[in-house]
Amino acid sequence: MTYCVGMLLDAGMVFLADSRTNAGVDHISTFRKTFIFERSGERVLVLMTSGNLAVTQAMVSMLRSKLNAGEDVESLYNVPDMFAAARHVGETLREVHQRDAEGLAAFSIEFNASIILGGQIKGEAPRLFTVYAAGNFIEATPETTYFQIGESKYGKPIIDRTITRATPMDDAVKCALISMDSTIKSNLSVGLPLDLVCVRSDAFRVALHQSIDAANPYFSALRTRWGESLRHAFDELPRPDWLADL
């Protein structure tokens, strides 16, 4: 399993992914799920993957091999805008599907993959997409501040309650880390280290790419204090006094 969240703010974009993959609980490994494609000053794209690791790794390998295949070959370095980038990712995923889906089906293995793609290409504002296994995709609109893939439910309520487009980037990072903590607490197959990527609007480069593990002092303090705060908030709420006569 995986948990990835990508946020689109006025200030820029925040991407957070865990790094655990599993094929059953007895086969757990660490794989990075975050990939950056950058031409500093002109474009920056960030991609996070969930689903069948063989499928998503094949897709990333194919995306990469196209980067260096010359200007005649469409790639994430030469697509004109983020819409074209999302279509390019979707089409690459379809190439993997054409090659592998039948082989997987013979073993009753589902061809599943979800991708968060965000970034900015000179000439337009930052944009955020989710690309599905079928190669189709949706884009975040002003009402949609974030996309999640993988094990999204445990970490969703805190995002819904705290994040809007106007949220500053440091608050969004704080929220993403709390959301991840709630997920890790509830799902063994989501695990450290985390990959955090921040991109400022109109910077066309990655501002921060950091690996966060259990030793990270900010994250470990946040985990402890958030638990205490929740517990405190819970205690402060009125008890149901209409139960007093129970």
Added chain:
Amino acid sequence: MTYCVGMLLDAGMVFLADSRTNAGVDHISTFRKTFIFERSGERVLVLMTSGNLAVTQAMVSMLRSKLNAGEDVESLYNVPDMFAAARHVGETLREVHQRDAEGLAAFSIEFNASIILGGQIKGEAPRLFTVYAAGNFIEATPETTYFQIGESKYGKPIIDRTITRATPMDDAVKCALISMDSTIKSNLSVGLPLDLVCVRSDAFRVALHQSIDAANPYFSALRTRWGESLRHAFDELPRPDWLADL
């Protein structure tokens, strides 16, 4: 969809269920999912259901018809203990399966059902079970304070952080309502009114059975204040100052 949670505390048991069922988003109805079987002073059993409504309703009808079929017929009124009650519920579910599973399969409809069964029968302590569609079941051990069925993920983190066996019943009710609120906020197919049932240990009767809708002043105050508290707790946490140079 459904969300039900049953908690087993030293003080007694708390059961909370929503009442929404849906067959697609364009076919949403209100059905009660909580059923009480009580012989005051001797036994009290509470059952909550999720899954295919036709399956769970058939099961409840069969459980009820056995109640009045005489002492020779095993029923929830004459099983000697809660283990036998869980087995009785499981076997009744298997009878529904025998009758209906093939017919459902012809329309590719899955035979799915999950049941929370809790209660106390004179001679033993209160016990809490989850019964699965296959008729098998698990019981809460001292490490397991609660069971959930249906859309369980959104509402799980708050329970994990606040409830133990020693939690007083009013705190458990507060927690169950917050857990339900988080679920309702995130999943359209879980909805009001709620059915709340409380059973005190060794009372062998229902202490409270209340329907809670949007007009309930405690629940609506709790929803507002919990959102504010979470937001406040979030604001109070330190920002990631290592992002300052972004």
